[in-house]
Amino acid sequence: MGDLREPLRDLIECGLPQALEVMGERWSFMILRASFNGVHHFEEFLSELGIARNILSNRLAKLVEHGILKREPCADDRRKIEYRLTEKGFDLLPAMLALRQWGQKYGAEVEENPVLVDERDRMPIGPVSILAHDGRILTHEDLWLTMRHNVGKRPEDPGFVFLDGSTPDAIAARESAKKAAASA
Amino acid sequence: MGDLREPLRDLIECGLPQALEVMGERWSFMILRASFNGVHHFEEFLSELGIARNILSNRLAKLVEHGILKREPCADDRRKIEYRLTEKGFDLLPAMLALRQWGQKYGAEVEENPVLVDERDRMPIGPVSILAHDGRILTHEDLWLTMRHNVGKRPEDPGFVFLDGSTPDAIAARESAKKAAASA
DNA sequence: GGATTAGGTTTTAAGTTGCAACCAAAAACT
DNA sequence: AGTTTTTGGTTGCAACTTAAAACCTAATCC
Numbered sequence: 232m233g234d235l236r237e238p239l240r241d242l243i244e245c246g247l248p249q250a251l252e253v254m255g256e257r258w259s260f261m262i263l264r265a266s267f268n269g270v271h272h273f274e275e276f277l278s279e280l281g282i283a284r285n286i287l288s289n290r291l292a293k294l295v296e297h298g299i300l301k302r303e304p305c306a307d308d309r310r311k312i313e314y315r316l317t318e319k320g321f322d323l324l325p326a327m328l329a330l331r332q333w334g335q336k337y338g339a340e341v342e343e344n345p346v347l348v349d350e351r352d353r354m355p356i357g358p359v360s361i362l363a364h365d366g367r368i369l370t371h372e373d374l375w376l377t378m379r380h381n382v383g384k385r386p387e388d389p390g391f392v393f394l395d396g397s398t399p400d401a402i403a404a405r406e407s408a409k410k411a412a413a414s415a
Numbered sequence: 416m417g418d419l420r421e422p423l424r425d426l427i428e429c430g431l432p433q434a435l436e437v438m439g440e441r442w443s444f445m446i447l448r449a450s451f452n453g454v455h456h457f458e459e460f461l462s463e464l465g466i467a468r469n470i471l472s473n474r475l476a477k478l479v480e481h482g483i484l485k486r487e488p489c490a491d492d493r494r495k496i497e498y499r500l501t502e503k504g505f506d507l508l509p510a511m512l513a514l515r516q517w518g519q520k521y522g523a524e525v526e527e528n529p530v531l532v533d534e535r536d537r538m539p540i541g542p543v544s545i546l547a548h549d550g551r552i553l554t555h556e557d558l559w560l561t562m563r564h565n566v567g568k569r570p571e572d573p574g575f576v577f578l579d580g581s582t583p584d585a586i587a588a589r590e591s592a593k594k595a596a597a598s599a
Numbered sequence: 600g601g602a603t604t605a606g607g608t609t610t611t612a613a614g615t616t617g618c619a620a621c622c623a624a625a626a627a628c629t
Numbered sequence: 630a631g632t633t634t635t636t637g638g639t640t641g642c643a644a645c646t647t648a649a650a651a652c653c654t655a656a657t658c659c
Contacts, residue, residue: 245527246518247448247511254514255441257616264431268560269576273637283617288638298521310625310636319521321555321578325543326517327431329510330438334430337482337503341428344563347578349547353567356553357546359509363533364541366550371505374540376452379528383537392453394505394531441647457606467648472607494605494656 329359513543
C-alpha cells in the first residue's frame, strides 16, 4: 500500500505528494475538522461524521501514525481513548481553512457555523492568504513561476513564467526542470 | 458546562464537504498542481503524473464539470485540447500552497522546484497565513471557536471555546477570576 | 496513402469502502 | 456478584473505485 505512488517519485519536487499521502485519503480532512471542533473520542467521530467504524479506525490509526493526532487512553475512564491534535496537526489549520473558505465561496450557501474568531476582538478571521516576504497579500496575478536558481534575478532573465501560463515559456520551464532533475 | 460545547457538535456547517467533493478525490490536487505549473494537455498530464489514462480522463472531466478547469479545443491543432485554470481554479492556490508548505515542513527534504516568486522582487513567497481583519497573522493559539451569534461578544459570554479543545470551564474560571479581580 | 499523435473508451484485475455482525475490556446498574 | 451497557475496536463480505493494458477515432505529418 505504501508504494502506490511509485510513478510520482520522480515528480516529487514539492511537499504536496507527502501531504496528500495522509490528507489525500477520503475522510482525513473531515476527521481533522472534527478534531478542530473539539471532537476527541471514537464514538463522537462516528456519530459526527457518519463514517463506517472500520474506516474510522483505519483513518485514526493513520493520522496517529503520521503524527497528526495523538492517541491517549483516558485517565478517568479507561475504556475511552482521546484523540488530540499534535502541533503538526494544528499546522494543518491554514490548509483546512483555505479549502473550507474556497468551498464556502463557490459551494452552497451554507452559513458557516461554528466560526473561528480572533481572540483579540472576537471578530471572524479573514481569508487565508499568500504573503510576500514583506507581508503584502499576493494573488495569483502577482506571482511568477521560476526555477530555484533564478530567485531574485531580474525579470529580463529567461525562465520566468506567469502563473497563468504564457504557453511557450511554461513548456520551457518544465523542460529545464526535468533536465535539472535528471542531471542532479 | 458540558452543554456550552454541545451546540458545536450538531450544527457543523462549512464549505469543507463541498470543497472535498472535487478536491478530495485522488489525483485532483496533483492535476491542479500540474496546471499551476503550466501543464495544459492530456498527454502532458499523463507523462507528468504517471496517472492511468482512464482516471485522468475522468478527473479532468470532473474538474471541468466543477468549473475548476476549462476545456478548449486548440486553435492550431484540432486534435489537441487545452485544459486551463478558471478563476475558480486559481482561487485554489492558497489551499494548494498551504498543503504543499505543510508537506514541505514535515515531509521530506526535497527542495521545491519550480518556485513561486513575488513578481515585485522575484523573491520566494512567504507562508500561507490566517489573517485577522486588521491584517495581523494569527496562529491557532489566537483563535476561538464560537457560534455565529456570539461574534464580537465579550468573552465572558458563554459559547467560546479554545481551538485546542480547552473546556469551557477553563475559560469560565479564567474569566470569573478576572471579574473577581476587577470588582475587588 | 500510411504512419503518428492526441485524446479518449473498454475490459478486466486489484484495491478500497461501507455495512453489519461480532468481540473484549471497563464501567454501570441491580 | 452478575448482568447490561458503553467504548473502541476487528472480521467477513458485497459494492464501488482505481489501475494497466488494449483498443478506437479523428487530425496531422511525411
